[in-house]
Amino acid sequence: MPKRKLLQIGDITSRMANKLEAEFDIIEYFKFANKEKLITEHEQEIVCVLTDGHWGVPDNLMERLPNLKIVSSYGVGYDAIDASLAASKGVTVTNTPEVLNNEVADTAIMLWLSVYRQLIQADKWARQGTWKKEGSFPLSRSVQNQKVGILGLGRIGETIAKRAKAFDAEIHYHSRTEKNNDYSYHASPKKLAENVDVLFVITPGGNATKHLIDESVLKALGKSGTLINISRGSVVDEKALIKALQTGTLGFAGLDVFEAEPFVPDELTAMENVVLTPHIGSATIQTRQAMGDLTCDNLLSFFRSGRVFTAVPECLELNV
Ligand code: NAP
Ligand code: 8YV
Numbered sequence: 001m002p003k004r005k006l007l008q009i010g011d012i013t014s015r016m017a018n019k020l021e022a023e024f025d026i027i028e029y030f031k032f033a034n035k036e037k038l039i040t041e042h043e044q045e046i047v048c049v050l051t052d053g054h055w056g057v058p059d060n061l062m063e064r065l066p067n068l069k070i071v072s073s074y075g076v077g078y079d080a081i082d083a084s085l086a087a088s089k090g091v092t093v094t095n096t097p098e099v100l101n102n103e104v105a106d107t108a109i110m111l112w113l114s115v116y117r118q119l120i121q122a123d124k125w126a127r128q129g130t131w132k133k134e135g136s137f138p139l140s141r142s143v144q145n146q147k148v149g150i151l152g153l154g155r156i157g158e159t160i161a162k163r164a165k166a167f168d169a170e171i172h173y174h175s176r177t178e179k180n181n182d183y184s185y186h187a188s189p190k191k192l193a194e195n196v197d198v199l200f201v202i203t204p205g206g207n208a209t210k211h212l213i214d215e216s217v218l219k220a221l222g223k224s225g226t227l228i229n230i231s232r233g234s235v236v237d238e239k240a241l242i243k244a245l246q247t248g249t250l251g252f253a254g255l256d257v258f259e260a261e262p263f264v265p266d267e268l269t270a271m272e273n274v275v276l277t278p279h280i281g282s283a284t285i286q287t288r289q290a291m292g293d294l295t296c297d298n299l300l301s302f303f304r305s306g307r308v309f310t311a312v313p314e315c316l317e318l319n320v
Contacts, residue, residue: 004303005042007065009051009058012074015289016050019296023303024048039064048072048299053095054261054279056080062089070302074295075282076100076155079205079232083314092319093312094298096291097155103287105159107280108200108230111254114275115226116141116198121272143167149196151189151212152203152231153179160200172196175203189213193220198228205232213237218244226252230281233259242267245274256281 006024020026027046032038039061046065051057053075062068062085070092071081083093114120118140124130125137148169150157161171161183171183174192178185186192189212193199199221203209213227213236221227227250229236238259244250246267253274258264261279268274282291298308311319 004047005045007046007049010055016292053077072299083312087314092315094308096294099290100282101155101159104156104281108160109163111228115252115254116143147196149192149199151201157202189217190220193217198226201229201231205234209235211237215240218250224251228254230256233257
């Protein structure tokens with residue numbers, strides 16, 4: 001039997017390629033300068049797309065591939081994929097929930113500690129000999145006993161909350177729905193920001209959450225407040241954030257995600273009161289391996305048994 005044609009958008013690891021090569025003929029989308037020619041040549045035969053949270057499914061591909069059956073995405077956030085359109089066409093979309101919760105929560109906590117304890121400046125102080133010339137590094141702020149806000153108390157948000165409890169934090173949150181737990185619920189992001197010292201943003205991206213963190217929320221967080229964004233750049237109004245940090249309306253920020261990745265605004269790179277990381281929330285060897293395995297297993301299982309392990313909510317009914 002000829003191998004099924006898989007369209008690969010974005011990078012995959014060699015372990016993923018090894019898992020898939022026996023069953024799929026892999027076409028690398030970004031290797032072709034003439035995408036139009038590539039699609040016209042293969043549109044009838046491509047039955048699956050392997051992509052990630054950054055690239056999603058670009059260029060109206062969903063409409064262009066009449067025999068597409070499944071889109072398997074390497075990441076939990078799928079805001080770059082129109083999952084409702086996929087479901088309406090009978091195309092299953094899968095993602096990689098749960099296996100990255102701990103890693104992303106660790107990254108969030110790392111940013112929090114780095115901002116409060118001024119890790120980047122302290123490293124420079126030791127490395128550049130300032131310690132010898134000017135003496136001890138200035139005192140920083142403690143992460144203990146803080147009021148911690150979580151915007152989006154889902155899988156990763158809950159995991160961040162558990163870690164913050166180890167620092168004796170008082171946990172506050174806002175989500176679409178109120179949960180049955182010991183944490184304090186607030187009816188809006190602004191109310192949440194008014195009541196906390198540090199605010200972790202960990203909702204999905206997309207239209208429903210666009211600029212949920214706006215000028216008013218940043219003002220509510222305040223001049224000694226800290227924003228940690230580990231979700232998607234689109235959730236925070238980046239212009240308003242820059243202005244708030246420049247004017248001192250907001251004190252500090254730790255950012256793993258940006259509005260136009262991989263572009264990081266010069267205003268942010270020039271600031272001492274922010275710590276910046278290049279979207280590395282899940283980026284360890286171990287977690288990326290688990291994500292890659294799940295991404296491939298969803299594809300392999302779909303064509304072997306018609307079932308997948310982790311369909312996105314919009315596509316659950318296609319997989320009952
Ligand atoms: P999840 O379990 O679905 O949790 C999402 C949370 O956001 C839920 O609590 C949900 O509320 C809340 N939410 C959704 N829309 C909202 C809105 N309009 N207003 C307020 N709250 C809203 O997802 P997850 O697995 O924790 O992942 C969350 C996101 O993290 C992903 O979608 C992705 O964008 C991002 N992420 C980033 C990285 C990185 O490398 N930086 C890595 C992984 C994930 P309910 O509880 O009421 O449903
Ligand atoms: C990935 C992420 O880096 O899972 C997500 O939603 O943002 C990250 O784990 C992203 O999917 C790109 O591969």
